[in-house]
Amino acid sequence: MTKESTTIDVGEPSTVTKSSSHVVVDAKKKKGFVAAAAGGGYKRGLAIFDFLLRLAAIGITIAASSLMFTAEETLPFFTQFLQFQAGYDDDPTFQFFVIATAIVAGYLLLSLPFSIVTIVRPQAVAPRLILLISDTVVVTLNTAAAAAAAAIVYLAHNGNANTNWLPICQQFGDFCQAVSTAVVAASIAVSFFILLIVISAISLKRH
Amino acid sequence: MTKESTTIDVGEPSTVTKSSSHVVVDAKKKKGFVAAAAGGGYKRGLAIFDFLLRLAAIGITIAASSLMFTAEETLPFFTQFLQFQAGYDDDPTFQFFVIATAIVAGYLLLSLPFSIVTIVRPQAVAPRLILLISDTVVVTLNTAAAAAAAAIVYLAHNGNANTNWLPICQQFGDFCQAVSTAVVAASIAVSFFILLIVISAISLKRH
Numbered sequence: 001m002t003k004e005s006t007t008i009d010v011g012e013p014s015t016v017t018k019s020s021s022h023v024v025v026d027a028k029k030k031k032g033f034v035a036a037a038a039g040g041g042y043k044r045g046l047a048i049f050d051f052l053l054r055l056a057a058i059g060i061t062i063a064a065s066s067l068m069f070t071a072e073e074t075l076p077f078f079t080q081f082l083q084f085q086a087g088y089d090d091d092p093t094f095q096f097f098v099i100a101t102a103i104v105a106g107y108l109l110l111s112l113p114f115s116i117v118t119i120v121r122p123q124a125v126a127p128r129l130i131l132l133i134s135d136t137v138v139v140t141l142n143t144a145a146a147a148a149a150a151a152i153v154y155l156a157h158n159g160n161a162n163t164n165w166l167p168i169c170q171q172f173g174d175f176c177q178a179v180s181t182a183v184v185a186a187s188i189a190v191s192f193f194i195l196l197i198v199i200s201a202i203s204l205k206r207h
Numbered sequence: 208m209t210k211e212s213t214t215i216d217v218g219e220p221s222t223v224t225k226s227s228s229h230v231v232v233d234a235k236k237k238k239g240f241v242a243a244a245a246g247g248g249y250k251r252g253l254a255i256f257d258f259l260l261r262l263a264a265i266g267i268t269i270a271a272s273s274l275m276f277t278a279e280e281t282l283p284f285f286t287q288f289l290q291f292q293a294g295y296d297d298d299p300t301f302q303f304f305v306i307a308t309a310i311v312a313g314y315l316l317l318s319l320p321f322s323i324v325t326i327v328r329p330q331a332v333a334p335r336l337i338l339l340i341s342d343t344v345v346v347t348l349n350t351a352a353a354a355a356a357a358a359i360v361y362l363a364h365n366g367n368a369n370t371n372w373l374p375i376c377q378q379f380g381d382f383c384q385a386v387s388t389a390v391v392a393a394s395i396a397v398s399f400f401i402l403l404i405v406i407s408a409i410s411l412k413r414h
Contacts, residue, residue: 090369093358125412136343136404140397143347144354151300151355155362156370162297163363165372194343197404201339204411205332 043122043203050131050199051115057192058108061142064185065101068094068149071178075171086172093152094179100145101186107138118203125204132200139193146186153180250329250410257338257406258322264399265315268349271392272308275301275356278385282378293379300359301386307352308393314345325410332411339407346400353393360387 071094072087088094111134117127156176159167169176278301279294295301318341324334363383366374376383 086369091367092361129408129412132408133405136346136401136408139343139347140350140401143350144357147351147354148358150351151358152362154299155359155372160298162293163372163375165362165370168370190347194347197343198340201336201343201408201411204408205336 044119046199046203047115047118047122050196050203051112051119053192053196053199054108054112054115057189057196058105060185060189060192061101061105061108064182064189065098065105067178067185068101068182069098071175071182073172073175086168086175088179091152093148097145097149097182097186100141101182101189104138104142104145104189107134111135122203128200128204132197132204135193135197135200139190139197142186142193143190146183146190149179149186150183153183251326253406253410254322254325254329257403257410258319258326260399260403260406261315261319261322264396264403265312267392267396267399268308268312268315271389271396272305272312274385274392275308275389276305278382278389280379280382293375293382295386298359300355304352304356304389304393307348308389308396311345311349311352311396314341318342329410335407335411339404339411342400342404342407346397346404349393349400350397353390353397356386356393357390360390 068088072085074085088098111131114127114131118124118131121127153176155165155167156172156179157167157169159165275295279292281292295305318338321334321338325331325338328334360383362372362374363379363386364374364376366372
């Protein structure tokens with residue numbers, strides 16, 4: 001069946017007589033309409049799900065980025081020279097997290113038009129392929145941000161006795177709370193991306 | 208053209224007369240052979256490239272995992288009670304790195320038969336789809352391992368004055384060197400995975 005389906009794409013002049021080939025083409029067109037409607041149906045459903053997932057992912061990544069950006073805690077005591085304060089800019093990994101998740105949110109916003117194109121034309125290959133490949137690149141950025149921040153958050157919670165890095169979450173509890181939530185949000189965004197890529201893969205294949 | 212190609216998959220009884228349809232099927236088969244050879248050609252090339260990339264990725268992930276696993280340094284001085292030693296098991300992130308990259312290498316090994324199937328049958332959809340989806344899941348594991356370890360390696364090199372975490376690479380230079388190399392190797396494996404996913408995406412689409 002699949003072997004036969006690939007035959008038509010060549011478009012060479014057929015060796016059959018004109019009259020019979022005309023009849024076949026008519027029949028083909030009829031069947032093509034049915035097939036396109038059926039295939040288009042589930043692919044359009046996938047495309048709509050894709051669009052909604054992107055909207056949700058935009059919300060979650062913006063939340064993650066802004067949560068990390070605004071995470072700040074000033075301890076209620078201070079000496080003459082020193083005020084005890086924790087913010088996202090205390091750690092380059094947290095800065096990377098803020099920038100990376102903001103980029104991911106921006107990318108998702110820019111990808112919405114392509115997602116709309118796949119709703120309007122579920123059979124179109126090009127926008128699907130563009131979405132799949134760029135999603136793949138961006139998901140690694142998102143995962144890297146989440147994982148790197150998670151490693152630092154773990155350290156902030158538990159410290160590391162071997163390297164003499166003391167936990168700071170006892171002092172900066174609220175800061176740690178906000179930062180941990182941001183990491184969880186970014187991780188949820190990663191799972192959304194995996195779903196998006198699976199959707200694109202299923203939509204790309206010949207049904 | 209693409210619309211016509213989707214028609215054939217329905218497989219309904221054709222409305223044309225038997226004799227003429229027989230002729231068309233013969234012609235189709237002939238064309239199908241040509242199309243399969245042309246489409247199969249570049250897809251087979253992609254499948255072979257996919258297989259070679261997987262072999263390279265296996266080598267790199269095994270190297271990353273074993274490099275991190277064997278990274279160890281004992282300082283040449285010690286007190287009566289304490290010996291200064293650094294190993295991968297001093298940090299849970301490094302332990303996660305060793306386990307995660309080993310899992311990735313094992314997955315890549317198990318994916319080789321599927322890759323061989325796509326070389327033998329370049330038009331087959333199922334193994335391609337399986338590879339693409341599982342590659343997507345595994346690339347996030349690989350990225351998470353590399354990024355988390357990178358965050359800790361950065362900390363080991365530079366420390367963090369705000370949280371009073373001192374750099375340890377001045378003391379454990381060789382250990383830091385080995386660990387950094389492992390992180391770089393894992394990052395290269397991530398880029399290989401992105402290439403693998405792009406290959407699968409291109410192979411999945413109707414040509």
